[in-house]
Amino acid sequence: MQFENTRTFARNLDEQDKLSKYREEFIFPKVNNKDVIYFTGNSLGLQPKNARKYVDEVMEDWAELAVEGHFYAEKPWWDYHERLAAPLARVVGARAEEVTVMNTLTVNLHLLMVSFYRPDKKKFKIICEEKAFPSDQYMLASQVKFHGFDPKEAIVELRKRDGENYWRTEDVLSMIEEVGDELALVLIGGVNYYNGQVFDMKAITAAGHNAGAVVGWDLAHAAGNIKLELHDWDVDFAAWCSYKYMNSGPGNASGIYINEKYLGRKDIPRFEGWWGHNKERRFLMEPTFEPMPNAEAWHLSNPSVISFAPYLASLKMFDEVGMEALIEKSKVLTAYLEFILNEVDKEVEASFEILTPKERGCQLSVFLHGEGRSIFEYLMKNGVVVDWREPNVIRLAPVPLYCSFEDMYEFGQVLKRGLS
Structure with missing residues (x-):
């Protein structure tokens, strides 16, 4: 698939996504009255709405x-x-x-x-x-x-x-x-x-x-x-x-x-x-x-x-x-996130390196060369929940049950502003 770094392209992928409806089955924390972009399902998954029942x-x-x-x-x-x-x-x-x-x-x-x-x-x-x-x-x-x-x-x-x-x-x-x-x-x-x-x-x-x-x-x-x-x-x-x-x-x-x-x-x-x-x-x-x-x-x-x-x-x-459907979406969603990261890398002075090999699930670990914890704090304050690991790695887990393709695009925009 030929990816594009546009909101329209991301939304089109979401419209074609058979699992997109499951996003509504989860409760998202909010920052500035907006649902966060949640990348820490590899640490703690979001709460399913039916869990309380x-x-x-x-x-x-x-x-x-x-x-x-x-x-x-x-x-x-x-x-x-x-x-x-x-x-x-x-x-x-x-x-x-x-x-x-x-x-x-x-x-x-x-x-x-x-x-x-x-x-x-x-x-x-x-x-x-x-x-x-x-x-x-x-x-x-x-x-x-x-x-x-x-x-x-x-x-x-x-x-x-x-x-x-x-x-x-x-x-x-x-x-x-x-x-x-x-x-x-x-x-x-x-x-x-x-x-x-x-x-x-x-x-x-x-x-x-x-x-x-x-x-x-x-x-x-x-x-x-x-x-x-x-x-x-x-x-x-x-x-x-x-x-x-x-x-x-x-x-x-x-x-x-x-x-x-x-x-x-x-x-x-x-x-x-x-x-x-x-x-x-x-x-x-x-x-x-x-x-x-x-x-x-x-x-x-x-x-x-x-x-x-x-x-x-x-x-x-x-x-x-079913796991087959989850894995199918996971591969495309993670690949799109990788594409977005590479596109951002072309547009900012700061550089970063994806540590995660191609043998992966839905996680990308990103080494931020020359960047400190301030970029993590910037992302968190701007509604992107990520995981920080010393010395300067952020872990991103685009969980297919509740993350969207538009999340990946929007994350790229927030990251670009934080690194500019």
């Missing part, structure tokens, strides 16, 4: 039924989480029994490490990307130390080549081969939070397995953003948050995936709790744990229904739209 249903059932809501609410609380599994499985390319929702992301990664990081004196190393999201770094280091190893020796960081802003798949595969028999686990962010790069999860998973390692993925910036085929790629486990592209609310519940080959087994070490016990016998209060035959075996406590409600509301929308 789903939360209110739970609150009303609590008021009217109290404890009886567990079994007699319209959506009974004791199995509320089951409603999320099938639509969420379609988002991440899994089978419904391989997916569940519980806790929060780093909590779930720790719990999954109990099962899938089983080091010994020979096989104890973990491969992750350099400068992974800090929570992942802390989690991995603490797990390694818990098992009695030195993080400096046990954690192998994938580094970019000098002068490059992205990782090369061949370098990842070479590192897996190099670590070889000492490799216990590969655990990487499927989409890097800083530069927006999408890793070749299929190839890396296969390479990890060939080396005799377990392969897991942190999909915080991937779920609801890119095409995932966790089951077909034979991924061992994965976890993600729900408040970024999945629009479930701040700090909300995490999803997990566990490959079906691990389900129904009693020989897998894990931390166990009441809600992972056989559903049909749960209230018999038996002393011996009998795991659920699906990913719910990793549940500990009863579900946090109020937090699951807005997640379910958002998943209903994802199910209606």
